[in-house]
Every structure is written in C-alpha cells, then in structure tokens.
Amino acid sequence: MRSxxxxxxxxxxxxxxxxxxxxxxxxxxRALSQSxxxxxxxxxxxxxxxxxxxxxxxxxxxxxxxxxxRPAEFLVDARGIVRWRMLTENYWVRARPEQVLxxxxxxx
Amino acid sequence: xxKLNWPIWLGLLVSFFAFFSYPFIFVNWATTRDFPxxxxxxxxxxxxxxxxxVKRAFAPxxxxxSKILGAIGALISGLVLVGFILVVFxxxxxxxxxxxxxxxxQKAPAFTLIDINNKQVSLSxxxxxxxxxxxxxxxxxxxPSKGVLLIFYRGYW
Numbered sequence: 001m002r003s004x005x006x007x008x009x010x011x012x013x014x015x016x017x018x019x020x021x022x023x024x025x026x027x028x029x030r031a032l033s034q035s036x037x038x039x040x041x042x043x044x045x046x047x048x049x050x051x052x053x054x055x056x057x058x059x060x061x062x063x064x065x066x067x068x069x070r071p072a073e074f075l076v077d078a079r080g081i082v083r084w085r086m087l088t089e090n091y092w093v094r095a096r097p098e099q100v101l102x103x104x105x106x107x108x
Numbered sequence: 109x110x111k112l113n114w115p116i117w118l119g120l121l122v123s124f125f126a127f128f129s130y131p132f133i134f135v136n137w138a139t140t141r142d143f144p145x146x147x148x149x150x151x152x153x154x155x156x157x158x159x160x161x162v163k164r165a166f167a168p169x170x171x172x173x174s175k176i177l178g179a180i181g182a183l184i185s186g187l188v189l190v191g192f193i194l195v196v197f198x199x200x201x202x203x204x205x206x207x208x209x210x211x212x213x214q215k216a217p218a219f220t221l222i223d224i225n226n227k228q229v230s231l232s233x234x235x236x237x238x239x240x241x242x243x244x245x246x247x248x249x250x251x252p253s254k255g256v257l258l259i260f261y262r263g264y265w
C-alpha cells in the first residue's frame with residue numbers, strides 16, 4: 001500500500017486508478033488512510049461479496065476466525081476486461097508498482 | 109570467576125532482531141521483502157556469535173552453569189531461526205488455490221462496495237469516472253480512466 005501511494009502520480013499519469021479492497025469496515029479503512037496518508041480509494045467488503053466473486057476467500061484467517069481476502073491484484077481495462085493479474089503464492093510477496101505500471105502501458 | 113558470556117546474549121538479541129525486523133522493517137521495501145536476505149544475513153551474524161559463545165561456555169575452567177546457559181542460548185536462537193523459516197516460507201504459502209479467480213482476458217466480475225465515506229461505489233463507476241489528480245481542486249487535470257488496479261488485501265481488522 002505504501003509503495004502504491006508513493007507511485008500514485010505515476011499511476012495517475014498512465015490513467016490507472018488503484019483501488020484497495022478488504023473486509024475492513026469503512027471506519028477502519030478511514031483510520032488507516034488517515035494515519036498512513038493514503039489518498040487512493042479504499043473499499044469495504046465486509047460481507048465478502050466481491051472477494052467471493054473473485055474466488056479469493058481465505059477461510060478462518062481473520063479476526064475471531066472470520067474469513068478474509070487472500071492477497072491478489074487485478075489490472076482491469078476500461079471495458080472491464082482483466083489485462084494482468086497477480087495471485088501471489090506467498091503472502092509476503094506482493095506485486096511491485098513497476099510490474100503493474102509496465103502492464104498498464106499496454107492498455108489503451 | 110563470573111564473566112559474562114556476552115557473545116551468547118548478543119547472539120540471542122540479534123536472533124530476535126533478525127526475526128522481528130522482517131514484519132516490522134524489511135517488509136516495507138520490495139527488495140528486502142520478496143526474499144528476506146537481509147534477515148538471513150542477521151541470522152548468520154547471530155549464529156556466528158552463538159558459536160563463539162558456545163565455544164567460550166565449554167572452554168576449560170567454565171562452570172557447568174555457563175555450559176547450560178550456552179546450550180540454552182544456542183537452542184533458543186536455533187528455534188527462532190526455524191520459526192522464521194516456518195512463518196515466512198511455510199505458513200505464508202497456505203493460501204487458497206483461487207482456481208475460479210478471473211483470468212487475463214476474462215471480464216472482471218462486477219461489484220458495488222462502500223468507500224471510507226460510506227458511499228456506494230461500483231466497478232463501472234471506477235472505470236468510467238475520470239481519475240482526480242493528487243490535488244483534488246485542479247479539476248482540469250483529471251484524467252480519463254484507462255483502467256483500475258484492484259488490490260485485494262488481508263485487511264488490518
């Protein structure tokens with residue numbers, strides 16, 4: 001998230017809007033955005049609607065054994081087509097902004 | 109003669125630092141996050157100190173107590189290293205297979221979620237609305253959206 005925020009001008013320059021999605025409530029995300037200085041969009045999916053539709057549910061990993069999202073990134077073009085994705089095999093390893101920016105250059 | 113076996117204690121301290129510096133420090137940079145080489149260097153330093161400490165502990169003339177302490181120190185630092193490997197390379201790979209996640213070339217499933225201001229936002233809104241520049245007041249600099257990067261993350265609860 002920090003690296004996305006740092007590269008936000010580069011994302012904006014290529015017309016890509018980063019959007020973070022998790023089971024966190026809007027209040028929790030607002031607190032995170034304020035304390036960490038994140039200015040891009042954070043969406044709350046506490047009922048796991050989108051997370052289920054994208055088949056990313058990680059069962060029993062959340063607070064009190066609740067379900068959460070596994071880490072994943074999707075680059076979606078203006079027509080709604082997935083153009084690049086990363087489903088990490090190790091949750092410490094995430095997409096680097098450079099990888100996404102490289103993929104974003106191919107979008108029209 | 110009571111002489112502090114400092115390499116053991118320092119080695120233990122470095123072991124714990126090697127463990128906790130990954131989630132709290134080194135995870136912040138992609139180069140030290142994707143492979144925890146910085147932490148392995150710290151563990152290597154810790155183990156060298158431990159080996160020196162154990163040698164001192166078992167040197168002739170040292171008390172039995174010092175040998176026991178040396179052995180316990182070596183054991184704990186070894187367990188910290190094993191724990192680190194389990195956390196970073198084994199536990200972190202226990203992820204669902206996500207075989208039905210949208211593939212490249214497929215349509216991204218639609219959704220409507222709420223943002224931090226409790227406002228409903230759909231994927232089509234995100235794709236159609238121009239992206240505001242960092243300085244929100246400069247509306248003229250808003251750019252048409254070419255796409256959206258969806259970042260699903262575990263959350264901080």
